[in-house]
Amino acid sequence: MLTRARCLMTTTGRLSAVLVDLSGTLHVEDTVIPGAVEALRRLRQCPLKVKFVTNTTKESKQMLVDRLQKLGFDVQPEEVFTSLTAARNLVEELKVRPMLFVQDSALPDFEGIDTTNPNAVVIGLAPDKFNYRPLNDAFRLLLEGAPLIAIHKARYYKKSDGLSLGPGPFVTGLEYATDVTATVVGKPETTFFREAVKTLGCAPEDALMIGDDVRDDVGGAQVAGMAGILVKTGKYRPGDEEKINPPPTTVCDSFSEAVYYICNKILKT
Amino acid sequence: MASSGSWFDSCSDIQGVLLDISGVLYDSGAEGGVAIPGSVEAVKKLKQSGLSVRFCTNETQCTRDHLVTKLCGLGFPVQREEVFAPAPAACIVLRDRNLRPHLLIHPDCRPEFEGVDCSSPNCVLIGDATDEFSYKNLNEAFRVLVGLQDPILISMGKGRYYKETDGLTLDVGVYMKALEYACDVEAEVVGKPAKAFFLAALQDMGVQPQHALMVGDDVMNDIGGAQSVGMRGLQVRTGKYRPEDEHHPSVHPDGFVDNLKQAVDLLLQHRGQ
Incomplete structure (x- = not known):
């Protein structure tokens, strides 16, 4: 642990920001991961900036914040950076009018965005909209040169009644039809992590990511130049730490232990 | 030109x-x-x-007979x-390999598969299903595939798009690719x-x-x-x-x-x- 901590110090210089994954790291659905509420409080007492980062496709930022607050976490909307935020930022940067494939529950995150006479396609998770006619409309826009923006490319997700198709298959199908390559905005894309730390006014090298997904959280953050802590909660499975190279900066049993590690090993080394 | x-x-x-x-x-x-x-x-x-x-x-999108009638007209x-x-060719493949398909095809193409055993499917067969390519129907096909130990996806063609009188339209290949990506399988193409x-x-x-x-x-x-x-x-x-x-x-x-x-x-x- 100490060797790793020294190694982290030398690669990051001075740690100034921590990015925290939500689902699987702080909570699983409506259950708090033991010790996480108190650990977050401790983290906030450190001289560190904190941002919460998540790949959400159907929940708006406000819905996420409401849930976290109900569970007892001290989280404000402006501290949350989601794949929907990243998609919105890209839409604004490109100055395009998107055709939005997102569920109605995610629409608040696109409030104020002009979607009339669209000239871009944004694909999130939209089971109610992934049908032949709307996809055909999207296809025709892409042929006219509209950019394709994917919130992420997950193959499927778990629903109460079984596995269900995620956005990835539909993005892949449209890419095949048009030879257009989608710009993916969520984790594990490098731009996602860079944008998230940019909002904190610091460089990736001075930031650290804590998450339960070895590829999407830890691997993605490390590729972006950050340090990464893998927690053994949520979707973690034994052996996950060996799935990426270089391996996670460190592995902790939980968010609570990760905060202890940051406060007592990194900041005090 | x-x-x-x-x-x-x-x-x-x-x-x-x-x-x-x-x-x-x-x-x-x-x-x-x-x-x-x-x-x-x-x-x-x-x-x-x-x-x-x-x-x-x-x-x-229709049977061979219907297509011939339309062309003669x-x-x-x-x-x-x-x-x-592709449909007659697919029927031969199904018969030769004892495959019972879950069909995701155009309603007007169904008569080509009359008599084909579709009970407890051991493969998925897709064609240009147009409006039948709904999320619900694709998800059903996906669930059949992920439930098979050795998933077999057969696609009648793999075209990307074709021309309708009102413009270019997505073809079966797009949905074949979607299912391939979702299930990590490679489709077999007939046609x-x-x-x-x-x-x-x-x-x-x-x-x-x-x-x-x-x-x-x-x-x-x-x-x-x-x-x-x-x-x-x-x-x-x-x-x-x-x-x-x-x-x-x-x-x-x-x-x-x-x-x-x-x-x-x-x-x-x-x-x-």
């Missing part, structure tokens, strides 16, 4: 011609679609010339036995561009591939597929044709023509007919 390439200078040894249907003979769409100008006459001339002619389609001299379509499909039509004509010409509007599936078995491939600038096709990274048609009429005129003229 003039025809490019010199395919017609060396066409005297052509004995048989395979014609794609949608985008070459007619554009499909509401109310049965419309014949492409000159194509009815061109098919008549070609058949009268003594050359063997077959029709190779990836049409799976537009004035084309086409008989059922001359038409090679174009599968080699077996072209070879079956050639065998029926009794013509060797090097003496046969394919005329189509799909650079990958018609031209690329035909060339892969040793035939020559001629691309028409009708149907789904887009100017980018003339600079395709991997497929180089033996020639381009404005439409079927020009193809037949040049072919017969240079054969001395």
Whole structure:
């Protein structure tokens, strides 16, 4: 642990920001991961900036914040950076009018965005909209040169009644039809992590990511130049730490232990 | 635009011609679609010339019988036995391998699968299902595939899009790719561009591939597929044709023509007919 901590110090210089994954790291659905509420409080007492980062496709930022607050976490909307935020930022940067494939529950995150006479396609998770006619409309826009923006490319997700198709298959199908390559905005894309730390006014090298997904959280953050802590909660499975190279900066049993590690090993080394 | 390439200078040894249907003979769409100008006459001339002619389609929105009726209604001299379509070919594959399919196909194509055992499916078969490609139906097909120990996905064609009278429209290949990506499987294709499909039509004509010409509007599936078995491939600038096709990274048609009429005129003229 100490060797790793020294190694982290030398690669990051001075740690100034921590990015925290939500689902699987702080909570699983409506259950708090033991010790996480108190650990977050401790983290906030450190001289560190904190941002919460998540790949959400159907929940708006406000819905996420409401849930976290109900569970007892001290989280404000402006501290949350989601794949929907990243998609919105890209839409604004490109100055395009998107055709939005997102569920109605995610629409608040696109409030104020002009979607009339669209000239871009944004694909999130939209089971109610992934049908032949709307996809055909999207296809025709892409042929006219509209950019394709994917919130992420997950193959499927778990629903109460079984596995269900995620956005990835539909993005892949449209890419095949048009030879257009989608710009993916969520984790594990490098731009996602860079944008998230940019909002904190610091460089990736001075930031650290804590998450339960070895590829999407830890691997993605490390590729972006950050340090990464893998927690053994949520979707973690034994052996996950060996799935990426270089391996996670460190592995902790939980968010609570990760905060202890940051406060007592990194900041005090 | 003039025809490019010199395919017609060396066409005297052509004995048989395979014609794609949608985008070459007619554009499909509401109310049965419309014949492409000159194509009815061109098919008549070609058949009268003594050359063997077959029709190779990836049409799976209706039965072969229905398609033949529709083409006859537009004035084309086409008989059922001359038409090679993916559904009859798929039925043979299912029978030979004892496969019981979960079908995701167009309702009008269902009669082709009458009598096929679809109970406790051990594969998924998809065709150009158009409006049936809903999230719900795709998800059902996905769940069948992920539930199989050895998932088999059979796709009737793998086209990206085709031309309807109101514009370009997504084809079955897009949904094939979606399911491939979701389940990490590679689909087996029946119909174009599968080699077996072209070879079956050639065998029926009794013509060797090097003496046969394919005329189509799909650079990958018609031209690329035909060339892969040793035939020559001629691309028409009708149907789904887009100017980018003339600079395709991997497929180089033996020639381009404005439409079927020009193809037949040049072919017969240079054969001395």
